[in-house]
Amino acid sequence: MNKVVANAADAIRDIQDGMVLMLGGFGLCGIPENCISALVEKGVKELTCISNNAGVDDFGIGLMLQKKQVRKMISSYVGENAEFERQLLSGELEVELIPQGTLATRCMAAGYGMPAIFTPAGVGTEVAIGKEVRNFNGKDYLMEYAFEADFAIVKAWKGDTHGNLIFKDTARNFNPLMAMAGKITIAEVEELVEAGSLDPNQIHTPGIYVHRIFQGKDYQKRIEQRTVRKN
Amino acid sequence: MNKVVANAADAIRDIQDGMVLMLGGFGLCGIPENCISALVEKGVKELTCISNNAGVDDFGIGLMLQKKQVRKMISSYVGENAEFERQLLSGELEVELIPQGTLATRCMAAGYGMPAIFTPAGVGTEVAIGKEVRNFNGKDYLMEYAFEADFAIVKAWKGDTHGNLIFKDTARNFNPLMAMAGKITIAEVEELVEAGSLDPNQIHTPGIYVHRIFQGKDYQKRIEQRTVRKN
Amino acid sequence: MSLTKEQIAQRIAKELKSGYYVNLGIGIPTLVANYIPKDMHVVLQSENGLLGMGPFPYEGAEDPDLINAGKQTITTVPGSAFFDSALSFGMIRAGKVDLTVLGAMEVSDSGDIANWKIPGKMVKGMGGAMDLVASAKNIIVAMMHTNPKGESKLLPACTLPITGVRCVKKIVSDLAVLDVTPEGFKLLERAPGVSVEEIVAKTAGKLVVEGEIPEIML
């Protein structure tokens, strides 16, 4: 049951060209920094990345975009990223935009073994094109399919050797949802502890969903919009 | 935002004959003891109760059955309860049996604003009669509708004045799911604390789902099957 | 005098009630938080997974793990709770959020809203906007009444790709407060010194004006 691997390189060792990856995080908050670096290092290509955002030019998934490792992004908001925009306009990169709640729920659906879910998000818009619309109690809903990925790569605050995960603050976001949706799920954590050290009532992601875990290092945790009030 | 009511009687004050109630708990574990007592005291009748089980003869929902307050039970397992059996056979009581995972997920669906979910549970059985069957990826699923209740009544371990809830061990069970599915949700807690006392990372049910909260008293916490090993 | 962005926010704040759970979009809607009366208890939801959003942190207290849906560093207030993105949109979809305030590029007189895409321009994505407009039980739009060219943004039908259909309940623009009714936009209040005629001229969609229209009180 010990799921500990040595490091990010070991965790991603069998990720191959053309695979579908999920990457946790919202903006640059709660992203799997170590695994992204290892993916850049490994140079694996033609990836489909399911992630709420696409990082910035020089951080997060932006680093993989720089190396042209991504063939397709599936996101709700791709933000401000010049290289992303260039690749998109040149046709090197394909983008599928999905409402944020739909994206989250489609990941969750996979983790719950539900093949499809219903959401009103996008009804009557171009998002609905080609999708089944169904009326319940007078309201229209789109049927959206569960999302699976070859690998889900998430970042947690604490984790134990059995793969149980705890997230911190809004760095939780998509991480526990994607953790449930990976055929293989990799978790990098700020603090890795022995099984039995975490309170079983406080686990956000039960270890059954996690296949590999390691303690990350050198977290930069960049802030995208530093906003403060005066002392 | 202060949702605190004085006691169980106050919390259930406007529950009326014929309403649909959800009651949390699994067996006698994590049941809202105080509210059940108050419902018995109030004598409200013709209730539809959605609860995984129906209590035992002299505890839990069994107390309401003794007073013939329940018209219909919607449960996954009604257990050993002589009075329940008598009422069922005499036609005083109606019972709808639902697979446990389906019951849980239908409550959750309401809390997530999803009108229906798909589950393979019951495909090909009498549970499937009259239900829509749909094939996804070669496997059949039943479409099951979200469950709503006029009142959801749950029991938590700790709660704060804003209605945030934390459950303990397997007393969590259906409680957070039903908490999400009530038009009005009542939470009784073993320990009621000021908003700000609970770690926001450890909340199982965010207060937005809870309308009334109070600190319960005199919890019996009966054990249905006391099993031990020898010292 | 048309309202400033701050004044639009201030007017929208008057729609709040104690006990409300509120989701404020990016832009003018965010400013609404500055005008919540001190004695009123409103809980702010941030769709990236927080109930109980507080003000920006003091300098030096920024936490990269604690941001809002606009990716700004924020704080929490007592009684807050964190959760994942699915539960966040779940509570939105289930109608648990009492009020949603959003910006818009266009609104139609049947309540359609367009605020995510301009054909020919780089598309950044809809983020949570489509989920919010499709699910919120009460949506107020904060917007300018006209575009920089002076053309009405309150239209018979949206010209831009829409974000959601028949969902906007109320609009607070720099010129007016309007309800969206089955008969079209209904003028409720006008900005101080702005004439009903000006509003009529600058509203391309169907507009209902009945009786005396009072000035907006801030």
Place this chain on the structure above:
Amino acid sequence: MSLTKEQIAQRIAKELKSGYYVNLGIGIPTLVANYIPKDMHVVLQSENGLLGMGPFPYEGAEDPDLINAGKQTITTVPGSAFFDSALSFGMIRAGKVDLTVLGAMEVSDSGDIANWKIPGKMVKGMGGAMDLVASAKNIIVAMMHTNPKGESKLLPACTLPITGVRCVKKIVSDLAVLDVTPEGFKLLERAPGVSVEEIVAKTAGKLVVEGEIPEIML
């Protein structure tokens, strides 16, 4: 000699692999936990919301908030996690549980199972059985080969209301170990001293017997 209930459990325990997440039903399946080799790491799931179920508590240490799906007081092991009933069945439905062991009243040679209802008798309910059989990727049934009247419980088709269709993968009875294959029950092992002829006689469903059938090793 036919196997005792304990021996059925013991034989099933041989199907476990280190790293398995396992759900054990009520009755004989529960006994399987007693035969997990000490050096093997298996995590037990209890569908009322626990991964990492441990043995019964010592006397005096019973906690009413800590029970299993059979409502028995239990303990946890290091690395356990609690969750709600929806996530519990979610992980079952998603195929994350490696092995499910259940009792049965009848099994058909196409893998249908009946274990929740006897017409004419008080119906207690299916509990989580229908969810488990519909979702588990590997189901082993622990059962007696015949009923008290000596009639086979391994049938061409279930006579009782079924719990799930085409889901049972393997059966360990008091007489034999059998796989459910597209050709019907396939006899793999026989209880010590029990003849193939006896198993054939007591198996009403289609039965495939190929080559020498070894005795069950415990």
